Amino acid sequence: MFPSENGNHNPVVYDSKRKEIHKDKFPLSEQVFLYLCRLRNGLSIKDLAFRFNIKVQTVSAVINSIAKYMYPRLGSLSYWPTRNVLIENMTEAYRIDFPTCLAILDCTEIKTEKPSSLKQQSQLYSTISQQIR
Template sequence: MFLCRLKCGLLTQDLAVRFNCHISTVSRKIITWSNFLYFVLGSFNIWPNKYNIEAKMPAVFRMLYPSTRVVIDCTEIKTERPSSLALGSKCYSSYKSSHTWKGLVGIAPHGALTFVSSLYTGSMSDVEITKLCGLIDLLESGDSIMADKGFVLNKVLDGTGITVNTPPFLMSHGQFSIQEVEETQTIAKLRIHIERHIRRVN
């Protein structure tokens, strides 16, 4: 049941029908195995060294963004509304318009999953989660992160020697230049793999 959930992303109601059991039984077993898997994976270091990243780096990254160590994005998991008003306020995500837990996921340029953060309340920003989750401590001077526009990390990375590659922002001139449009498209094509990873989990 748990492997079907991981491989195919089947919903609890679907699994309940397939395995001929109640939805609450499915939820309980999924949570139990998820906790076990999190414990097992948490005891292994999945963060590859720079040599392994460079050895397996795809040609397009090597040509355009050779210092990329990790491609990141945040994902949100919906949860029930907490009974505590204070916690409910912290868990409310304006982006999802519901109560969520939020985590950061990172992959290497060649697509391997290399980082999964703890879960944080849905109201926290992408920048705040990146700052707290421990990812920056794993990076080295000269590394770069690829992310979307929500990750404005310049202040967080100041003085670390680490840079961030994001699509350009539309400034006061009101229109992207041809070069900025091309850069936006290039980063979007390279970032699509992190979104596919997250879609599998969700």
């Protein structure tokens, strides 16, 4: 997917507002690894900046740029398990309450200010067990 780093060609296009990431200090292989750490482990941008010893702005630019590069190449790939696999992996309670439903897509995002009280913060968090019926 990515050409070898021995050549000087970096196919990733960075945001025009940012200077290109210095390849000698932060090679493409590490940028991809940073991106994968963000996806797989959900590490925060500040955490990644600390771990890779780079600026928070650089982490953000790398994540956005790698995502924009990879989307046209991987976005058309889709994996959807077969009906039998979905039913096998369904919890018993879900299978009883929703026998014909195989998927729930929820992309709701509501921006809020972060309350200073931990109790109020916890009330903003939603889990699967708190479904509205």
